[in-house]
Amino acid sequence: GAGVSQTPSNKVTEKGKYVELRCDPISGHTALYWYRQSLGQGPEFLIYFQGTGAADDSGLPNDRFFAVRPEGSVSTLKIQRTERGDSAVYLCASSLLGMTGELFFGEGSRLTVL
Amino acid sequence: SQQGEEDPQALSIQEGENATMNCSYKTSINNLQWYRQNSGRGLVHLILIRSNEREKHSGRLRVTLDTSKKSSSLLITASRAADTASYFCATDALKNTGNQFYFGTGTSLTVIP
Numbered sequence: 001g002a003g004v005s006q007t008p009s010n011k012v013t014e015k016g017k018y019v020e021l022r023c024d025p026i027s028g029h030t031a032l033y034w035y036r037q038s039l040g041q042g043p044e045f046l047i048y049f050q051g052t053g054a055a056d057d058s059g060l061p062n063d064r065f066f067a068v069r070p071e072g073s074v075s076t077l078k079i080q081r082t083e084r085g086d087s088a089v090y091l092c093a094s095s096l097l098g099m100t101g102e103l104f105f106g107e108g109s110r111l112t113v114l
Numbered sequence: 115s116q117q118g119e120e121d122p123q124a125l126s127i128q129e130g131e132n133a134t135m136n137c138s139y140k141t142s143i144n145n146l147q148w149y150r151q152n153s154g155r156g157l158v159h160l161i162l163i164r165s166n167e168r169e170k171h172s173g174r175l176r177v178t179l180d181t182s183k184k185s186s187s188l189l190i191t192a193s194r195a196a197d198t199a200s201y202f203c204a205t206d207a208l209k210n211t212g213n214q215f216y217f218g219t220g221t222s223l224t225v226i227p
Contacts, residue, residue, distance in 0.1 A: 004156075033215065042118070042202050042217035043157070056214055091156060102147060103204075103215060105156035 002026075004106035006092050012112045013082055021077040021109045025094030032075050033103060034067055035091040043091055049075060082113045118203045118218030126224040133190040135221040137203030138183075146179055147204045147215070148188050157202065160188075195227040 005024040013019055025032050030051055035043035045059040052072045060066070064082075069075040079086055089110050093103035118139045127133050137146070145164050149157040163170045163179045163186065170177045176189040190197055200220045 035217070042219045045214050045216060048214060059214070093157075102159035102162060103149075103157070105149075105158070107156045 004092055004094050004104050006090075006106035006109050008109055009107065010110045010112075012114065014114050015082060015084060017082050017113075019079045019082055019111060021079075021090050021092075021111070023075045023077070023092030023094075023106060025073065025075070025092070026096075026104055027073075029094035029096050029104070030072065031095040031097070031101075032069060033093045033095070034075070034077050035093065037089045037091055037108070046077070046090075079111075082111075084113050087111055087113045118205055118216060120201070120203060120218045120221040122221060123219070124222045124224075126226065127193055129193060129195055129225055129227050131193055133193050133197070133223055133225070135188045135201050135223070137186045137188070137218055139186075139203070139205045139216075139218075140184065141205075143181075143205045145206055146177075146186050148175075148177060148186075149202045149204060149217075151200045151202065151220070153199075160201075190223075193223075193225045195225050197225045198223060 007022045032049040034046040037043045047057045047067050048055050049069045052069055064080045066078045089108040091108045093105045095101045095103050118137050120137050145162055147162045148160045150160055151157045161172045161175055161177050163177050174191045179186045200222045202220045203218045204215045206215055
């Protein structure tokens with residue numbers, strides 16, 4: 001596609017459930033980032049992929065969060081045993097040049113945990 | 115954790131006036147970028163300035179970088195109502211674990227027609 005696509009755009013789930021959020025980056029972009037944004041805050045870094053591997057996952061808050069990018073394109077952010085504090089907008093971004101280039105963001109997936 | 119901090123947190127100006135936002139960061143960087151976010155939308159890249167640059171222009175945008183003070187400013191000249199958005203600075207962190215972009219807390223700009 002022309003831009004970064006994220007699905008679903010909205011997800012409402014119950015506490016304790018498992019959630020998957022998908023990101024389809026711009027074709028050819030090798031770098032992919034996941035961020036989490038709470039209301040009124042800036043994006044908080046979660047994880048960065050260069051190709052298929054997670055180059056830096058130091059931003060993942062705990063072991064309930066996991067992300068994969070098996071073929072170096074689409075990525076899935078997985079959240080187990082969701083908690084109310086996980087409610088936020090999850091943003092995905094891709095970049096052609098990684099750290100030295102601009103990030104192209106998707107519209108985000110809004111997660112609400114009841 | 116977020117490295118950058120923007121100030122002011124909120125800014126309200128009349129259309130046609132200039133808007134200045136500041137960003138301070140904590141560690142050494144390669145590049146600093148500014149992004150814009152309309153309410154409920156993703157972020158859009160505005161401009162990138164490298165650590166060896168002091169000033170950069172793009173249309174009505176002017177960015178300065180002072181690495182000795184670890185600060186940057188974004189100036190929007192002749193503001194328009196359509197400039198109403200949140201503005202974030204993003205810095206890359208030089209870490210041996212890889213590459214990250216850290217975003218600040220943002221400045222919410224309102225341009226009154």
